[in-house]
Amino acid sequence: MADAAGRPEASPGSALIELRAVTKVYGRGSAAMHALRGIDLDIAAGEMVAVMGPSGSGKSTAMNILGCLDTPTSGTYRFRGVDVGTLSRDQRALLRRHALGFVFQGFNLLARTTALENVELPLIYQRVRRVERHRRAMTALAAVGLTGWAKHTPAELSGGQQQRVAIARALVTDPAVILADEPTGNLDTARSREIMDLLCAMNRERGITVVMITHEQDMAAYAGRVVHFLDGLVEPAATAVEDA
Amino acid sequence: MLSNSLLLAIREIRRNVLRSFLTILGIVIGVAAVIVMVTLGQGATAAVRTQIESLGTNLLIVRPGQHMGPGMSSDAPKFSLADVAALRHDLPALAAVAPAASSAMTAVAGNENWSTSVTGTDNAYLAARSWTLAAGRQFTPSELRAGRASCIIGATVRRELFGAQDPIGQRLRLKKLACEIVGLLEAKGQSSMGMDQDDLVLMPIRTLQRRIAGDQDVDVIYLSVKPGRSMDRTIADVERLLRERRHIGSMDEDDFRVRDMREIASMLAGTTTVLTSLLGAVASVSLLVGGIGIMNIMLVSVTERTREIGIRLAIGAREAEVLMQFLVEAVVLSSFGGLLGILLALGTALLLAGALKVPFIVDGGIIALAFLFSAAVGIVFGWFPARRAARLDPIEALRHE
Numbered sequence: 001m002a003d004a005a006g007r008p009e010a011s012p013g014s015a016l017i018e019l020r021a022v023t024k025v026y027g028r029g030s031a032a033m034h035a036l037r038g039i040d041l042d043i044a045a046g047e048m049v050a051v052m053g054p055s056g057s058g059k060s061t062a063m064n065i066l067g068c069l070d071t072p073t074s075g076t077y078r079f080r081g082v083d084v085g086t087l088s089r090d091q092r093a094l095l096r097r098h099a100l101g102f103v104f105q106g107f108n109l110l111a112r113t114t115a116l117e118n119v120e121l122p123l124i125y126q127r128v129r130r131v132e133r134h135r136r137a138m139t140a141l142a143a144v145g146l147t148g149w150a151k152h153t154p155a156e157l158s159g160g161q162q163q164r165v166a167i168a169r170a171l172v173t174d175p176a177v178i179l180a181d182e183p184t185g186n187l188d189t190a191r192s193r194e195i196m197d198l199l200c201a202m203n204r205e206r207g208i209t210v211v212m213i214t215h216e217q218d219m220a221a222y223a224g225r226v227v228h229f230l231d232g233l234v235e236p237a238a239t240a241v242e243d244a
Numbered sequence: 245m246l247s248n249s250l251l252l253a254i255r256e257i258r259r260n261v262l263r264s265f266l267t268i269l270g271i272v273i274g275v276a277a278v279i280v281m282v283t284l285g286q287g288a289t290a291a292v293r294t295q296i297e298s299l300g301t302n303l304l305i306v307r308p309g310q311h312m313g314p315g316m317s318s319d320a321p322k323f324s325l326a327d328v329a330a331l332r333h334d335l336p337a338l339a340a341v342a343p344a345a346s347s348a349m350t351a352v353a354g355n356e357n358w359s360t361s362v363t364g365t366d367n368a369y370l371a372a373r374s375w376t377l378a379a380g381r382q383f384t385p386s387e388l389r390a391g392r393a394s395c396i397i398g399a400t401v402r403r404e405l406f407g408a409q410d411p412i413g414q415r416l417r418l419k420k421l422a423c424e425i426v427g428l429l430e431a432k433g434q435s436s437m438g439m440d441q442d443d444l445v446l447m448p449i450r451t452l453q454r455r456i457a458g459d460q461d462v463d464v465i466y467l468s469v470k471p472g473r474s475m476d477r478t479i480a481d482v483e484r485l486l487r488e489r490r491h492i493g494s495m496d497e498d499d500f501r502v503r504d505m506r507e508i509a510s511m512l513a514g515t516t517t518v519l520t521s522l523l524g525a526v527a528s529v530s531l532l533v534g535g536i537g538i539m540n541i542m543l544v545s546v547t548e549r550t551r552e553i554g555i556r557l558a559i560g561a562r563e564a565e566v567l568m569q570f571l572v573e574a575v576v577l578s579s580f581g582g583l584l585g586i587l588l589a590l591g592t593a594l595l596l597a598g599a600l601k602v603p604f605i606v607d608g609g610i611i612a613l614a615f616l617f618s619a620a621v622g623i624v625f626g627w628f629p630a631r632r633a634a635r636l637d638p639i640e641a642l643r644h645e
Contacts (some may be wrong), residue, residue, distance in 0.1 A: 069558060069638045090562045097560020108555050108642065112259045122559045124248055169559075 011167040015078075016067060016209055017043040020232055022075035022234075024129045028150050037232035038075065045176065048203040049099040050220035053229030058214050060181065062229065066211060067100060067179045068092040080176070098195045101170025103199075103212075105182035109154040113143060116150040120224065122173045140172040141165070144198060160191035164198065171202055176200065180212035184219055196222045246572070253573035267541040268581030270534025271621060275585025275614045276592060277527035282610045283593040285520025287611035288512045296509035302339075303372060304467040306481060306486070308500045320499035322461035324447070329487055332467065335481055337473040342369035343449050343462040351401060353416040358404040362418060362445045364452025372468040380412045380427035383448055387426075391450030396427035398442035416445075416645065421455050423447060475504055488499060524610075528617075534581070535621035542574055542629035553633050554641025567634035574626020575619055582618030586611055 011133045024036040043049055053059045058155055064070040069092075076161055077084045079099070084092065087152065101122075102108075109118045119137040128136065141150055144164040154162050163183060168179050184192035200222055203210045212223070220226050228235035257264045310321040328343045335341075363369075367382045380396070387394050402411045411425045417550045423445075432441040453460055469478045480503050486500055486535070544554070556566060590606065595606035 064639055067558070068517065090564075091306065093560050093562045095560075096558065097587050098558075104642070108551070108558075110555065111553055117255065121556070125556075126564065127248065146378050218625070 013212060015042050016045040016047075016080060017041070017079075017211075018076075018078040019062075019065070019072075020070040020076045020078075022062075022065065022077060024058070024065065024082045025073045035230055037068050039232075039234045041227065041234055043209060043211060046203070046207045047208055047225060048135045048200065048223045050223035051211065051213045051229060052215070052220055052226055054112070057229035058232040060227040061190075062215055063179055063181055063211070066147040066177075067102060068095050086231060097122065098173065099176045100179040101173065101208075103163070103166050103170050103180040105152070105185040107159070107166050107186075109165055111155070114151050114153055114155055115146060115157065115168075118154070118165055119168045119172050119221055124191070126173060137168075138171055140168040143171065145167045158185050158191075160194060163187065163191075166201070167195070167198055171206070171208065173209060175208075177209040177211060180210065181194075182213050182215065184214065184216070192216075192219060220231070246568070249568040249572040250435035250576070251497045252569045253576050256569070257572055257576060263541065263545070264577060267538055268534075268577050269532065269586065270537035271581030271618050272534075272585040274527070274531030274534035275582050275618050276589040277530050278524055278614050279589035279610060280587060280596065281523035281527045282520055282607060283589070283605065284596055284600065284602060284609060285516060285523055286598075286605045287597050289516040289520065290605055291602045292516055293509050293513050296505055296512060302469040302471065302475070302507050304469065304475075304482065304502055305504075306467065306482065306500060306502050307345050307463070310497065310499065310501055313372045321490070322463060323465055323486075323500075324460055324462055327486065328461065328462060329466060330485060331467065332484065332490060334485055335478070335575040337470055337478045338467050339470045340368040340371040340466075340468045342366060342372045342466040343517045344369060344464045344466060344600060345449060345452055345457060345462055346464075347452065347457060348458070349445075350420050351416045351418055352403060353405040353414065356405045358401060360398075360443050360445055361403050362447065362448055362452065364449035364457075366449060368410070369446065369466060371467040374468075375432070377427045377432045380425070382427060388450065389446045391448055393421055393423045393453050393455070394426045394447065395423040396429060396446040398427055398429045399431035399446045400440055400443040401445055402428055418445070419456060421451075431455065462573075470591070476507075479504065492557055531614075531617060531621065536582070536616075537626035537627040538574060538578055538581075538622065539629060542570065542626055543632070546570065546633045550636060550644040551639045553636050554638050554644065557636065557638035558642060563634045566636075567630045570630030570633045571626050574630065578622030578626070579615065579619040582615045585618065586615060589614075 012139075019039055020039040021038045021040060023034065023037055024040050026033045039058075039062065041062075045062065051059045051063070061070070065072055068087075069079075071085050075149075078191060080097065082095075082113040082191070084166065085097070087095065096102075109115075110121070116134075116137055119140050120133050123136060132192060139146070141147055142151070144167050146161060146164055146168065149161060149165075157165065163186075167178075167183075178199070183199065184195050187195060196219055201211050202208045211221075212224075214220050252417070306323070308322050309634045325343060328341055331338060342365050344363050344365045346361055348359070349362045350357050350359050351362075366388050370376070370382065372388065377396070378399070382536070383394060386392070397405075397411060397416070405411070405416060406414065411428055414425050415422050416425060429446075431446075434440060449462070467478075467482065469475055482502050483498060483531070487498065490499065492499060553566060556569075561569075595602055
C-alpha cells in the first residue's frame, strides 16, 4: 500500500492493472521477434476496455501478460500493485485462480463434460465444497441465462450457448478482471450482441473489469475505452485521449 | 488436494469409459495371470501332499548310504536279513518290517517278453505298503524259507505277458529261473511321480538272493509303524538299533538313511512350490507389460488433452495439481484394473481348479500383493506422463489443436 500511495495515479479504484515499458521478445539474436516494444498501459478497476489492432500487433502477447500466463522480457506489470514479473509459476496460477477469468474465442470448454461441471471447474481448484460449488455454478449459469442447460455437454450446445458457459465459468469465482480474447470471433452478429450485452452487464452490475480483444468496430463500441495496438506499441493518440 | 484430484480423475475416467477400459486391460490380465498361476500352483502342491500322505504316513524307508544330493549316495554296506530280523524282534512299535532287493530283468512267458523290475521280499512287504492281492495267494512260509521259485506279479506284467488270461498257476521265466505265479496284485495305477506301480514281479527274497543276484544283500527295508506310535521316536529307535548293528561310533555319521513319507511329501511339495514361483514370475512380467501399456495410453492422453491441460492451467491449476490429477488418474485406473483382475482370476481359478481336479485355495496374501503391485504400477508408470502434463506451458497448450 505504501508503494501504491507513493504514486500520484494510484488513488483507490484506479490502476488495477499497470504496465510500464513492457517488452516481450521471442527467440534470440537475429531470430529475435519483438512482440512488444515497450508499452505503458493503465486500466482502472471497473473499466471496460477494448483492445484492437491488426494481427501481429502484439495484442495477444499483451493479453497473455495481463492474464499472468506469461511474463514480460523487460518492464513491469503490476496487478493490484504486485509486480507479477517477480511471482513464481505457482503464484501466478493462484493469482489467475482467484482474481482472473478467461473467455476465449474458441470457448475452450472441456469436451464431454456438462455445462455445470465446466462451470464448477474453477471452484474445484478453489476447494469450494460440493453443495456450495453446485449452488454457485447454478447461479452463474442462471446469470448467463442457461439454467435449463446445466446437464448438456458442449457438443449439445450452440456456439453462443458455449460462449455463455465460458462466461459463467469466468465469473463463477467473482474475479476482479475478465480477459476476453475475441469472445465473439466465432459467432454471428445476433449471438455476438448477446455476448457483448452479457459482458457489459457483468461490468456494470458487478463492477468486474473487462479487457477484451476484438477485430470488430461495433463490438469495440460497447467498451468505455479502446486501446489500439500497432507493431508492438500502443498507439499514442488513443491512449493519450483516454488518459486525459 | 487428494480428494480434489480424485474427483477430477474420476470425472476424467468416466468421460472416456472405453479408453479407460482398454488402458487397464493389460493390468487386468497381468493381475489375473499372477493370481491364477499362484492359486493353481498352491492347489497342486496341496493335492500332491494329500496324495502322498494317502500312501501311508506311517511308512518308513531305510536305505544304506547317505543322500549326497540329487541321485547321489555315499557308498555303504548293504543291510542283511539279520538286520531285518533284529528290527522285527527289538522294536514292538513296528507293524511290519520288509526287506527288499531289486533287479531289472526281462520276464518271458510263452512268446511274450517284458522288461520289468523284480523285487525279492516277503509278505510283510504287502502289509507295509498296504498292497492287496486281486487273485491268488501270498507266499507260504515254506516258500519263503526254502527260497522257492514262486512269484506275485503286478497288473502291467500280467497284461503284457498273459493278456486277459488267468495268470495264476502259469509260469514265467527270469533268466534261467522258471517261476510259478501264485498271486496277482491289485492294480494301483501311476504314482504321483508318474511311475507305473503295477510294473513289477515279487518273489521270496531268498530266491532272488540265491538264484538271481548271488549275494546276501538287502537293498531297502520297508517299515510300517503301528497306528498311535510316535513316528519320530520310532525313527530314532530304528537309527539307534542300526547304528549299533553296523558298529558306527558315537562321533560318526549314519551310513544309512531313514526317510518317512512326510519328508518325501514336503520334498515334492517343495518342487511344486518352486514351479509355482516360476509361473508367478512369468505372469508378473505380464503385469509389467500392463504397466507399460498404462504409461503408453497416459502419454497419448496427455498429448490428446494438451488443450484441456491448458484450460486447467489458465483457470488456475498449479503444477502440482495437474501432476496429482494425472497421477491419481493412473493409480485409480491401475488399481481398478487390479480389482477387476482379482475377480477375473478368482473366477478363472475356480473353473480351472474344477477342470484340473486340484483344490481351490485362495491365498489372501497374494491377492493383496497383486492389488498393491497394480496400484504401484500406476504410480511408477503414471509419473512420467503426469510430469509432462504438469510442465506444459499454458499458452502453448491453449494454442494446441
